[in-house]
Amino acid sequence: MTLTMGEGDVQMSTLSAGGNHASESTTRGVELKVQEGISKYFFLAAASTSLLVMALIMIFLFREGLAIFGKVNAVSFFFGKAWYPTYDPPEFGILALIVGSVSVTLFSSLVAIPLGVGTALYLSVLAGPTVREYVKAAVELLASLPSVVLGFLGMVVIAPTMQELLDIPTGLNIVSASIVLAIMAIPTITSISEDALYAVPRDNLEASYALGATRWETMSRILVPGALSGIGTAVILGMSRAMGETMVVLMVAGGAAQIPSSLFDSVRPMPASIAAEMGEAPFGGEHYHALFAIGIVLFLMTLVFNLVATYISTRFQQKGASTL
Amino acid sequence: MTGAASRRYRMMTERVAFGIIRLLAGLVVITLGGIVLFLIYQGARAVNWSFLTEAPRDAMTKGGIFPAIIGTFYLTIGSSLIALPLGVASAIYLSEYAREGWLLKLIRLGIQNWAGVPSVVFGLYGLALFVVFLGFGVSILAGSLTLGFLILPTVIGASEEAFRQVPSTFREASLALGATKFQTICRVVLPSALPGVLTGSILGIGRAAGETAPIMFTAATFYTKHLPTSPLDQVMALPYHIYVLATSGTHIDQTRPLQYGTVLVLISLVLGINIFAIIIRTRMRRKKTW
Known part of the structure; x- marks a missing residue:
């Protein structure tokens, strides 16, 4: 919802600017829009990396550890x-x-x-x-x-x-x-x-x-x-x-x-x-x-x-x- | 009469119970005070300029701990470079972008439990992933990554908490003035939450500086004369140096002063970092206007 507010703001400033300012303002608006999109995915990528690390801990631990049960049975372990x-x-x-x-x-x-x-x-x-x-x-x-x-x-x-x-x-x-x-x-x-x-x-x-x-x-x-x-x-x-x-x-x-x-x-x-x-x-x-x-x-x-x-x-x- | 007697009995019970509670709290405080004073007293006799600036000599029975100080410095900086940007950016996503729901709840639960994973398990993980699988070998790089991921949940947790404490009216005011969401985060949310983010991050860094188990198989070496020249070098580190001197030397008793000296340097570093964080937080609480 907040994101749409941001977009609305860009359109409004484009509309309100007259004459030569129109194109300038549009460029600025596009810049902001691009920045907005990139930043969101940047933060998403960071959060995903963190979660991936968390998952990797378990994957590597289990991958290396479960191998023992091929040689030793679980009960005697x-x-x-x-x-x-x-x-x-x-x-x-x-x-x-x-x-x-x-x-x-x-x-x-x-x-x-x-x-x-x-x-x-x-x-x-x-x-x-x-x-x-x-x-x-x-x-x-x-x-x-x-x-x-x-x-x-x-x-x-x-x-x-x-x-x-x-x-x-x-x-x-x-x-x-x-x-x-x-x-x-x-x-x-x-x-x-x-x-x-x-x-x-x-x-x-x-x-x-x-x-x-x-x-x-x-x-x-x-x-x-x-x-x-x-x-x-x-x-x-x-x-x-x-x-x-x-x-x-x-x-x-x-x-x-x-x-x-x-x-x-x-x-x-x-x-x-x-x-x-x-x-x-x-x-x-x-x-x-x-x-x-x-x-x-x-x-x-x-x-x-x-x-x-x-x-x-x-x-x-x-x-x-x-x-x- | 009986009323007065029972009253007296009740007050006496209270006095005894409160006495015990005071005693317990006193014991805890005295334990900390005792530990710190004892270590300062013992350590001060060993620490001097050459102890801090020289390499160990004569099979580590003489000389200083300079390489270990440098090693701990690199590992601490390295782990911060990994944990802080990643942690703060993740926290921004979780608090500012992610939609509330079962998935976010699950992620929070995961992060919370991740912070409780024993540090030796991180050591195993670092060994399997960074040292062996990715081929970094026993190195500053592998150790920094391991320590960085160890403190990452602390940094994410503290930062998210700080972001969430910023009143939503701040964000709304900024958005109403025509700022984009990104501008709002950079110029309103982040500055308001900065003290909280910093406190959490510094506490994490303090923890990284003092950990031993995660670097035992990923970064630390028993002894090296040379200072590291690349991130792929092994290093000496203060916590591991204490462990090695205290348990596996052939001259354990002879090197006791060196051990106390190293302990004093390490706790000065770690407690210094933590006191710094506490000061920031106290100041922030006083200044906070919302």
Whole structure:
């Protein structure tokens, strides 16, 4: 509709211009029309390129990864406990890697949820405006710390300290990796939860105060339940981030491809396996394809997390006070 | 009496609960503060002029990190050159031209989820597509493309959001004055949305500078004395240098000061970029008149 307005404008200026100006104005009009057409297709081409790139990610990932299933059957790939990709004959069972990823993701969320949601509650209820600005900026900066830096800290500070304090064989284990992953997930959980808390209608809170409820009662029975779907989204996105994080688990989780029997065992989560082995896997070989297949598993698992998060946030969206 | 007692009990519960919440928030802030101060303290002892301007020596146990700084600089610039024009132009199409409907919804959903794809998966993608299939080899070009596409959804998302926040009355006023749609976009929509676009883009660039996993198999090399002379050269990069020194050297403990130094340089760069973005956004919010 706006486009036709543009064309109408060109015709009008042509009509209104008299004498010699007519041709000049027409040329200008044609120029604008051409510019208009070209620019539209330019922007369309850019958007299509972006979408093409997105599609190519999946195509290449699946093309390289699915090749492994020609040589190894899917059941022994997913449920095999032995990951010995460089032995002869090699064994490609990724169950230990999946368990590794799941264990660090779950344990890190145990640490990150109270801290992340607590900070969001502090920001939305207790903090004054100035403190709030600064704490928010701090949380945002925490989010921007490169993962290799946090992995490095986990390696040189957290792991040795834990090893000494608890007198265990290695500090590079599920607990230390989870602590570092939690630090990475907290900013995601905090900022999305805070948005959700902010979206709870003020009317509901005021009604609660008017009935004589204390601030804590209002917070725990009105504010948090009202924001629960948003907080759920935040937690799931935080977990998705922890699951896909590479450098931290590569440097801090210890790297043993085993099914852990305690929280202080080393594990080898999926991203760590990809990052550590891709450099040595001969191009186009079974190992190479197996690592891409792990990439597919990781891609699909984080995709499910993200889709569930999107679903929750749209399905249970608070649409004003009336839906409560 | 019982009323007063219950009141006291309720207030006490509140005090305890709020105390816990304050404690949790305090822990988060102290963690960040602690991390940054610790890294500055440890790093400051290693960073000096020659550390910043010299190449590594003696099997990377001495010397500086100049090649890694240059490498990260090239990769960051390269990925921005790819992600910014493409991202902003795509966002213009999505917000100004595309018709609302299920297709646009699906595309938005795709972009949103694309931003959540793990960075190591981008590394695999870059390896399969740019390094091998297109034959760029392990190079600045392959690494920049990989990082560029990694941050592309961030740039598109932030820019589209900024465009959509420009009031439609601005566009209508411009069109009513006889401007074409393209003129309206260039002279009205883009300038109004610029701070938002910039903030999103800068945050994306900060992320590109600090990523390790996507460049491990696409751009970064363990060690090179030479500075890159073409986009098809491999480079050293700060994040990868930290990883290599900390995990696979033969003198891990001996090079600890170098590791802290490199970490300090990297976080100064990344936090600097992010603080810049936060400042732009704060100023923009104050200035915003609509």
